[in-house]
Amino acid sequence: MQAVEIKKGIYWVGVIDWNLRNFHGYRTGRGSSYNAYLIIDEKITLIDTAKISFKDEILERISSVIDPSKIDYIICNHLEQDHSGSIPAIMEKCPNAQIFTCIPNGLKNIPKFYGDLNYKGVKAGDSLNIGSRTLNFIPVPMLHWPDSMFTYCPEEKILFSNDGFGQHFAATERFDDQVDFGVLMYEAKKYYANILMLYGRQAKIALSALKDLSVEMIATGHGIIWRKHIQEIIDNYSKWAEGETNEEAVVVYDSMWHSTETMARTITDAFSCRNIPVCMYDLKESHISDIVTEVLTKKYLAVGSPTLNNNMMPTVAAFLCYLKGLSPKEHNRLAFAFGSYGWGGQSIGQVEDELKSSGFTICLDKMSIKNIPAKEELENITRTMLQKF
Numbered sequence: 001m002q003a004v005e006i007k008k009g010i011y012w013v014g015v016i017d018w019n020l021r022n023f024h025g026y027r028t029g030r031g032s033s034y035n036a037y038l039i040i041d042e043k044i045t046l047i048d049t050a051k052i053s054f055k056d057e058i059l060e061r062i063s064s065v066i067d068p069s070k071i072d073y074i075i076c077n078h079l080e081q082d083h084s085g086s087i088p089a090i091m092e093k094c095p096n097a098q099i100f101t102c103i104p105n106g107l108k109n110i111p112k113f114y115g116d117l118n119y120k121g122v123k124a125g126d127s128l129n130i131g132s133r134t135l136n137f138i139p140v141p142m143l144h145w146p147d148s149m150f151t152y153c154p155e156e157k158i159l160f161s162n163d164g165f166g167q168h169f170a171a172t173e174r175f176d177d178q179v180d181f182g183v184l185m186y187e188a189k190k191y192y193a194n195i196l197m198l199y200g201r202q203a204k205i206a207l208s209a210l211k212d213l214s215v216e217m218i219a220t221g222h223g224i225i226w227r228k229h230i231q232e233i234i235d236n237y238s239k240w241a242e243g244e245t246n247e248e249a250v251v252v253y254d255s256m257w258h259s260t261e262t263m264a265r266t267i268t269d270a271f272s273c274r275n276i277p278v279c280m281y282d283l284k285e286s287h288i289s290d291i292v293t294e295v296l297t298k299k300y301l302a303v304g305s306p307t308l309n310n311n312m313m314p315t316v317a318a319f320l321c322y323l324k325g326l327s328p329k330e331h332n333r334l335a336f337a338f339g340s341y342g343w344g345g346q347s348i349g350q351v352e353d354e355l356k357s358s359g360f361t362i363c364l365d366k367m368s369i370k371n372i373p374a375k376e377e378l379e380n381i382t383r384t385m386l387q388k389f
């Protein structure tokens with residue numbers, strides 16, 4: 001387990017989690033990594049750690065550079081256990097090390113995680129001299145926990161951004177110019193959609209804090225380090241945080257006997273007839289974390305469910321629950337509901353209500369069809385869609 005020198009005297013000592021496929025409900029098809037960075041200076045400094053299950057691996061990587069007992073400072077940019085979980089194991093090796101965490105929320109909460117250790121709170125504008133280098137602390141509260149912060153090293157022009165700009169992407173390569181750019185940006189978008197979409201306001205504040213910094217490397221807490229495509233990822237974060245959407249559509253549904261599915265196909269076809277790029281997802285086959293990645297940048301969303309026992313289908317309810325949590329309410333996105341039913345037909349109104357309470361503007365009356373759609377009913381959907389779009 002060798003460290004990777006990312007700049008003279010600065011080492012990646014993280015962990016690659018090749019087999020991670022489910023990260024608190026987010027499907028991580030490409031695995032992930034927990035990136036930690038070791039700076040060799042007068043004060044040996046470790047920035048972030050890794051999940052507790054990988055404590056031996058991170059210690060081995062650190063040991064390939066120095067004896068871990070020599071660590072003076074540990075910067076905890078974020079308390080979540082994928083970044084902080086190995087702190088106790090590392091502190092056993094360097095019991096006199098000082099742990100830096102954000103004031104007030106990091107300092108207040110960290111004892112609940114790791115008990116009584118040598119903590120020091122830092123706030124915006126604070127800096128730490130570690131010898132020939134300085135570390136400046138930039139709290140980014142709610143990006144995506146109250147304690148989240150970035151650490152910036154002006155002498156090296158490196159931003160240690162923790163969850164900001166990260167991606168769940170396991171790879172032996174460490175830099176953005178070494179991996180496929182399309183895959184990398186897709187995974188960065190998927191990360192933003194699933195973890196940060198609801199914090200657009202906070203993302204904009206974080207981006208404005210970076211405006212005056214000279215950054216040559218963004219050393220993320222997950223995935224690949226940015227050094228070539230820094231402007232592209234910052235530009236995309238600005239667009240995502242603004243809630244910019246393209247004239248594109250997403251159609252999402254579940255169906256028991258294909259009637260709602262037939263409606264979904266008709267709706268998809270109508271978008272396509274209007275040259276609105278559209279993708280269609282059956283919730284039995286597609287994962288909600290992949291679907292919200294598309295929703296992030298597409299203007300229209302159509303959601304369909306048949307009625308099952310006076311309700312929408314549980315798959316649709318799960319999708320809408322996830323979407324409601326992530327939806328930035330201030331963005332003007334357009335949506336409508338559709339579905340087939342047998343008698344009461346409650347599901348379609350329920351879907352519409354959920355879309356409204358997720359902050360979507362309803363752009364078309366809900367479309368309900370009793371039992372199997374007749375040809376004229378489908379033609380009516382097409383006509384309505386073509387008139388609207």
Ligand SMILES: Cc1cc2nc3c(=O)[nH]c(=O)nc-3n(C[C@H](O)[C@H](O)[C@H](O)COP(=O)(O)O)c2cc1C
Nearest residue numbers: 256257258259260306307309310341342343344345
């Ligand atoms: C187990 C089951 C429960 C159902 N419950 C309801 C219901 O409570 N209210 C209703 O209007 N239709 C109900 N239906 C009828 C379906 O909504 C109807 O068959 C619809 O056309 C199915 O659409 P789909 O082909 O997209 O699955 C039920 C159907 C099944 C199989």
